[in-house]
Amino acid sequence: MVVKRNEDVPGAVWFREPQQRRKAPALNRARIVAAAVDRLDREGIDGLSLRKIAGDLDVHATSLYWHVATKGDVLDLALDEVFAEITLPGGHSATDWKEVVLTYMRQLRAMLLRHPWAASLASTRPLAGPHALARSETVYAALDKAGFEGITLSAAAAAISNLVIATASSQAAWAGQAEANSREALRQRIAHDQELYPTLATHLAAFLGDWDSQFEITAQTVIAGLDAKRKE
Helix, strand or coil: CCCCCCCCCCCHHHCCCCCCCCCCCCCCHHHHHHHHHHHHHHHCHHHCCHHHHHHHHCCCHHHHHHCCCCHHHHHHHHHHHHHCCCCCCCHHHCCCHHHHHHHHHHHHHHHHHHCCHHHHHHCCCCCCCHHHHHHHHHHHHHHHHHCCCHHHHHHHHHHHHHHHHHHHHHHHHHHCCCHHHHHHHHHHHHHHCCCCCHHHHHCHHHHCCCHHHHHHHHHHHHHHHHHHHHCC
């Protein structure tokens, strides 16, 4: 599939033929992507524009178009760049598929929390860049070695990634507000209306438990469920 240069569709940058340049300018794609990640970390997706990136790099906005065609290109490139932060043990030669998958889940979560904007992009844009695909290959290889195949393999991989992306997205959303105040308000609401929410009131401490513990238990539960599934 070849995408036309002026088309701004998710993932288009990975399928668009590069523009031919008459000469190599001083600016390059790596600098643009680094500036984009920095701005996304500071201001989020709404704070990103090609004009602002050009200002950060002290270049004219039109010079960016030698390297990227649209804002969507920049988002896809930035998302793939942060996926490079995830390191995995073993790869194809790993003997313990569960350790490979758990390591991926933990590192994916840590990356998404370092870059809160990435979680929403990862759930809405194709992960078709080389860094993301390399990590998907490692996870798929671990699951394949464990005996998963066909739709069961793809479902297992989706469960793993979707869980991490969803939980990281929720945590990032809470962190974007006064989380302690919000949690206390929720605690008071449940305590006040405990006749309406008796189970939540009984388990209030666990309901409002810390993110790390909840994630670790959930991840381990998913792995145990997958292990049981593959033995059926």
